[in-house]
Amino acid sequence: MQGVRLTPTSYIVLGLLSWVAEATPYDLKRMVAGSVGNLWSVQHAQLYTEPERLAKAGYLTEDRERGGRRRRRYAITERGRAALREWISMPTDDFTELRDPGLLQLFFGADPAELASTQLHVHEEKLREYEEVRARGSSDAPAGPRLALEAGIGHEREWIRFWRRLAKG
Amino acid sequence: MQGVRLTPTSYIVLGLLSWVAEATPYDLKRMVAGSVGNLWSVQHAQLYTEPERLAKAGYLTEDRERGGRRRRRYAITERGRAALREWISMPTDDFTELRDPGLLQLFFGADPAELASTQLHVHEEKLREYEEVRARGSSDAPAGPRLALEAGIGHEREWIRFWRRLAKG
DNA sequence: ACCGTACCATCCAGACTGGACTATTGCAAG
DNA sequence: CTTGCAATAGTCCAGTCTGGATGGTACGGT
Numbered sequence: 001m002q003g004v005r006l007t008p009t010s011y012i013v014l015g016l017l018s019w020v021a022e023a024t025p026y027d028l029k030r031m032v033a034g035s036v037g038n039l040w041s042v043q044h045a046q047l048y049t050e051p052e053r054l055a056k057a058g059y060l061t062e063d064r065e066r067g068g069r070r071r072r073r074y075a076i077t078e079r080g081r082a083a084l085r086e087w088i089s090m091p092t093d094d095f096t097e098l099r100d101p102g103l104l105q106l107f108f109g110a111d112p113a114e115l116a117s118t119q120l121h122v123h124e125e126k127l128r129e130y131e132e133v134r135a136r137g138s139s140d141a142p143a144g145p146r147l148a149l150e151a152g153i154g155h156e157r158e159w160i161r162f163w164r165r166l167a168k169g
Numbered sequence: 170m171q172g173v174r175l176t177p178t179s180y181i182v183l184g185l186l187s188w189v190a191e192a193t194p195y196d197l198k199r200m201v202a203g204s205v206g207n208l209w210s211v212q213h214a215q216l217y218t219e220p221e222r223l224a225k226a227g228y229l230t231e232d233r234e235r236g237g238r239r240r241r242r243y244a245i246t247e248r249g250r251a252a253l254r255e256w257i258s259m260p261t262d263d264f265t266e267l268r269d270p271g272l273l274q275l276f277f278g279a280d281p282a283e284l285a286s287t288q289l290h291v292h293e294e295k296l297r298e299y300e301e302v303r304a305r306g307s308s309d310a311p312a313g314p315r316l317a318l319e320a321g322i323g324h325e326r327e328w329i330r331f332w333r334r335l336a337k338g
Numbered sequence: 339a340c341c342g343t344a345c346c347a348t349c350c351a352g353a354c355t356g357g358a359c360t361a362t363t364g365c366a367a368g
Numbered sequence: 369c370t371t372g373c374a375a376t377a378g379t380c381c382a383g384t385c386t387g388g389a390t391g392g393t394a395c396g397g398t
Contacts (some may be wrong), residue, residue, distance in 0.1 A: 007353080008195050008273055015277035026377050043355060048378070050353095069362060069377055088279045091287035094270040095295070096328070101263040103208050104177055107317040108184035110257045118260035126264070148276040151331050157326040159265070162320050176384085212386060219362070238346060238393060330353050 006083060012036055013050050013152075014084040017076040022063075024071045025051060034133065059083060067163055087164060116167035118159065127156040129155040173226040175252060182219050183228060183253040186245040193240045194220060203302065208317055228252060261323075277336075285336035289329065294309055296325040 004010075016031050017023060023031070025047045032042050051074045055062040059080035065071045076084075102119045106112060130153045137146060185200050186192060192200070194297040197216045220243045228249035234240045245253075271288045275281060299322045306315060
């Protein structure tokens with residue numbers, strides 16, 4: 001019931017469960033894809049182990065179907081909500097972690113123009129995807145995801161500026 | 170001698186060792202800090218285990234001091250250089266992985282203005298650091314690290330624009 | 339001779355990764 | 369209706385990585 005370390009992954013699970021009455025790991029997986037998954041990648045296997053861990057510590061309740069798929073349904077507890085609230089109210093000064101394989105190749109001497117043409121494609125595609133999500137979003141959607149999406153769009157544009165500059169020598 | 174998977178971390182070790190005749194894990198640690206460590210975080214413990222793994226697979230040679238600190242000195246082999254060259258010449262289309270704790274808090278409903286003031290500090294500091302590195306750099310430095318630094322500076326500026334916008338409502 | 343401060347190496351439990359593997363269910367064509 | 373495919377859903381595992389603790393070595397200064 002006590003003493004687990006809460007990681008960013010934990011807060012993703014708690015955060016998503018604070019928006020819905022209950023969810024199975026598979027539901028979480030779909031919620032993550034196309035939203036928070038863009039700013040913090042989560043392995044699907046974690047969405048099975050992490051809720052289990054959180055349930056053991058009292059942040060969630062677990063309820064398992066008998067027969068059939070034997071889905072586990074999780075719901076957030078008051079203790080879980082409190083932990084989430086507390087985390088949200090303490091602005092972090094932890095730093096952005098960036099992992100960009102293309103940039104790594106550039107660092108170690110890859111041909112800038114050639115690399116740029118590959119990377120440009122990838123980032124243009126991603127930008128298109130984000131802009132589509134934005135277009136679909138209703139105006140009464142929660143502010144958080146909308147703002148995070150704006151951040152993502154801004155960064156994709158920056159990537160595109162950067163690689164475009166390299167592409168033309 | 171065979172069959173290890175080469176990860177980005179592997180290429181960081183190979184890449185750094187391609188620039189110097191030999192290095193101990195501790196040397197690698199210092200080389201990473203303030204350069205490639207900014208675009209791909211590496212735990213120091215990995216700089217002990219990864220070269221060992223690479224040496225076993227024939228990409229590096231290992232030579233251990235007797236007595237004293239018993240430092241291990243690693244040097245890249247022709248096989249290692251070949252692997253590095255091959256990786257560099259194949260532009261990756263793997264995608265940027267971004268992990269930003271602040272953005273995650275924003276996503277889940279943190280107060281934008283409050284969060285922004287914390288994050289602004291952090292990113293302004295980082296930008297200052299990058300610009301200092303750039304100022305110190307000689308003009309005959311290799312192009313790769315210089316370009317990667319430019320990317321980092323561009324992104325820090327983007328973060329600052331983003332959080333600045335949120336800070337003033 | 340002693341101390342403080344870098345320098346340097348190793349270890350560990352727990353968490354995460356990437357993917358393989360299995361099973362269930364819905365649906366559509368034959 | 370039954371067969372087969374796609375989508376849905378859950379589990380497992382070996383290998384890696386994480387974050388930090390721990391403990392040793394070297395060296396200048398007093």
